[in-house]
Amino acid sequence: MRAWEEMDERFECFMQKYPDPLPDWLLAIERKAEADEVPIIRRSTQRYLAFLLGIMRPRRILEIGSAVGFSALLMASFDPSLEELVTxxxxxxxxxxxxxxxxxxxxxxxxxxxxxxxxxVIPTLEGTFDLVFIDAAKGQYPDYLTLVRPMMKPGGVILTDNILQDGFLLMPKEALCRRNRTIHKRVREYLDMVCRDDQYITDVLPVGDGLAMTRIR
Ligand SMILES: C[S@@+](CC[C@H](N)C(=O)[O-])C[C@H]1O[C@@H](n2cnc3c(N)ncnc32)[C@H](O)[C@@H]1O
Known part of the structure; x- marks a missing residue:
């Protein structure tokens, strides 16, 4: 999937010439995370979140996978209607x-x-969430969906990052090493759950490492 990665990298570089809306303190967290090789959402995913949160204005957000807090702080900074973000x-x-x-x-x-x-932790949470951002262990995506679904009302949105797995998702499992096969299987299971069930409307955007966007009907 070299062509995919090259296109993605070229696109990220191309878009970097446009100004970023991030405040300096958040840019500093992003740079430190990158220097420490902490995986955080890519610039294109950041822009998409800014766009979506501006339209949705969710009051309560759940994030699974905080890392050093970059995406949680980014979402908080984009959403003046936010009452609580649990991460x-x-x-x-x-x-x-x-x-x-x-x-x-x-x-x-x-x-x-x-x-x-x-x-x-998720089964101990109370109340409902307007937006859930899933960005943790890829092999557990189907389990996370099962756990968060009862906490979401119609109209709620689930965003799931790293769905395309640098293009691996599109490859036959025989072409992958054993470790990647397990993740490949689980991510495909997740997509089956959100794409084949009438209670969800889902699309996958080739944004960052692939973002699945699901709305509860
Ligand atoms: C891709 S990083 C999250 C990046 C973050 N959302 C951002 O963009 O700033 C994924 C994080 O999920 C955490 N993680 C993985 N499995 C987890 C689990 N079962 N429970 C909680 N966190 C987990 C990892 O330690 C890692 O820091």
Whole structure:
């Protein structure tokens, strides 16, 4: 899938010549994450989130996979209607950095940061969410969907990142190594769940590493 990766990289570079709406403190978190090789959403995904949140204006957001807090803070900064953003992370070194980043930000009072395995934390949450952003263990995407669905009302939106897996999703499983086959199978299972069930309307955008966009009917 080299052609895919090359096109994606060229497109990201091309778009970097346009100004970014990020405040300096958030740019600093992005640069530090990149320097530390922490995987965070790409610029094209950031722009898409800015666009979507501007239209949706969700009041309550759930993020699965905070890393160091970059995308959570980005979403908070884009959404003046936000009342609460709940975000979950289980990798201890990132938990400490995320906690510090949230505390130092202007959105500390709107962000509820939960440390733990998402599969255990989600069932403890109360209330409903207008938007769920899934960006954690790819092999667990079907489980996350099953867990979050009861917390969403009609009209709610689920965004799922890294769906295209640098183009691997489109390849036959025989062409992949064993580890990638498991993720490939689970991500395809996730897509089957959101594309074949009438309760959802779903499309996949070739934004960043592939963003599945699902609305609850
Ligand atoms: C791609 S990163 C998230 C990036 C972040 N959303 C951003 O763009 O700034 C995925 C994160 O999910 C976390 N993660 C993976 N499996 C998890 C789980 N079962 N529960 C909670 N967090 C998990 C990883 O430790 C990692 O930091």
């Amino acid at each position: 979950i992370e289980n990798y201890e070194p990132r938990v400490m950095t995320a906690r510090a980043n949230f505390a130092a930000s202007p959105y500390a009072d709107k962000i509820t940061f939960l440390n733990g395995d998402a599969s255990r």
